[in-house]
Amino acid sequence: MAADPTDDAYDDLTRRYERISNIEGAAGILSWDQEVMMPEGGTPARSGQLSALSAVSHDLLTDEGMGEALDALESSDLDDREAAVVREVRRQYERSTRVPTDLVEEISRTTSEALPVWKEARAEDDFSKFAPVVEDLVDLKREYAEHIDPDRPAYEVLFEDYEPYLGLDTTERILERLREELVPLIDEVRESDVDLATPFSGTFDTDTQEALSRDALDTLGYDWDRGRLDVAPHPFSMGTTFDARVMTRYDEADMLGALTSTVHEFGHATYTLGLPDEEYGTPLGENRNLSVHESQSRLWENHVARSQPFWELFLPQVKERFSGLDDATPRDAYEAANTVHEDNLIRVEADELTYHMHIVLRFEIERELIEGDLDVAEVPQVWNDKMEEYLGVRPETDAEGCLQDIHWSHGTFGYFPTYSLGSVLAAQLYASADDEIDGLEGEIGSGNFDPLHDWLTENVHRHGKRYTTPDLIEEATGEPFAADDFLDYVTAKYGALYDL
Structure with missing residues (x-):
């Protein structure tokens, strides 16, 4: 009996997503280490590591093969569990494909470098030391939101990264x-x-x-x-x-x-x-x-x-x-x-x-x-x-x-x-x-x-x-x-x- 092409597409989709999930999990551990255990001087290397992982994750999510798997499942007869998986992956895929990889890398690098600046500014009670970083991040996140949906307010687009369904x-x-x-x-x-x-x-x-x-x-x-x-x-x-x-x-x-x-x-x-x-x-x-x-x-x-x-x-x-x-x-x-x-x-x-x-x-x-x-x-x-x-x-x-x-x-x-x-x-x-x-x-x-x-x-x-x-x-x-x-x-x- 020939394999069901829907099964093949679904298995391909979940294999791809699992790989992304593991990479993002590794990035999470590196971020945890930066806030909890990393020596103060480790920021330059850590920002590069996190930036690289964010780029790899983004490239995997926006890969042509991911889009092909989603397209193959568009009108498939999926059970409730499978349909939920496809819905969530599609949402991430559609948002991510609109954002250039180099912007994702730059945001990751900038946030990693921002952490010690925030710590120092807070310790010294001086917002002016943190302000230039905030300006950079505001600009980057505006650009990010503009790529995703230029026809809606940027803050509304950003909010959906954290709560996509309540509005x-x-x-x-x-x-x-x-x-x-x-x-x-x-x-x-x-x-x-x-x-x-x-x-x-x-x-x-x-x-x-x-x-x-x-x-x-x-x-x-x-x-x-x-x-x-x-x-x-x-x-x-x-x-x-x-x-x-x-x-x-x-x-x-x-x-x-x-x-x-x-x-x-x-x-x-x-x-x-x-x-x-x-x-x-x-x-x-x-x-x-x-x-x-x-x-x-x-x-x-x-x-x-x-x-x-x-x-x-x-x-x-x-x-x-x-x-x-x-x-x-x-x-x-x-x-x-x-x-x-x-x-x-x-x-x-x-x-x-x-x-x-x-x-x-x-x-x-x-x-x-x-x-x-x-x-x-x-x-x-x-x-x-x-x-x-x-x-x-x-x-x-x-x-x-x-x-x-x-x-x-x-x-x-x-x-x-x-x-x-x-x-x-x-x-x-x-x-x-x-x-x-x-x-x-x-x-x-x-x-x-x-x-x-x-x-x-x-x-x-x-x-x-x-x-x-x-x-x-x-x-x-x-x-x-x-x-x-x-x-x-x-x-x-x-x-x-x-x-x-």
Whole structure:
């Protein structure tokens, strides 16, 4: 019997894609090493290595044979799994074929060289040292977007690299609703005469904080056989279903900040580890996108690690690591983990309410940068003005203002909105999980995280990119994507905390 040409084309397509996936995975490890372990002087070689790998990956994705395989499958009778793979590869192929390889190389090289510049500028509290790099990256990303679709706003095109299916119009509606409803709530909180407990003031040794972070990862069920914990200038997670790593940072004056950052990155890692092993090297073995990825990190950080049941479970371990906390109660710890601070300057340390004003600020600034409505040199001033307008606080330094985030050194313009989208989705997912898992809060309080892990794996992780974002959300929750669950959750939570 003659071979089915559809089978041949599909096998050819998946072989080609697996090779690309492996090359991109290798590039990811090199990027991890640059941020975590590489000697400071290694940048020239590393930028060349990453640039070369990005060019190879781009050439393989845009190869004529890839296009021929996709064309052969255009009208084929594929099952749902195969159709999803073809859909996702086609989308990447069509975007990538419009971008010249030399531009891909230049972007990769520039972002690699930008990282140490950002680190130095942040350490020296001097945005002017980083500004020329930002100017270069803005120009490069505009050119990139122009190649993909010259008829649409560049920022909209860039946003689709991180969230291809919800649409920037949906994002704008969500952010606008958050701004409209959270700002009055924040004002009510700040006008409240309730003083929440502050049991974690003082100095906390960073080595002991690392041990506590490991305790937290053990408690939550991190798979150390497929992961590791390290320190980086900015917390992040990366990897594959076989190797998903967590990076955090420590501040002697802020034990809670390191702990919640570690749990946040655990959420990313547990999503990656929950992807199906058998689909490694295909789109079905990859995360859906950054909105969904952020929903996992924000769910574990906020709905678990900032909950009272979690602190009933975990506070004894904190007391074992740090002296002077004998009188602290789980309620005290819960209040401390959810305090809305007046001087909320740092995004990764922000509470669930003010966090989104950080995102709105960044979204507005980077969109204006990309669309040419804001000069790079103006960023510190505009940043500080918006911080004062949205959060009532003004940074005194660039390090605690426009240099606090690593994202622009990576050239990831369009990424920031996914943090708020992820928070909104986290609440929608958690509400569904809570409906379907009997006594979920009790399970968290007893240290049994398997029901939540299993629910998330079944409803989110195992699907990879099988569904588009809206379809995945409806499959998991039975409802379209909306901000209602998030706003109900924070209104009830902070209303109770601050007696509103």
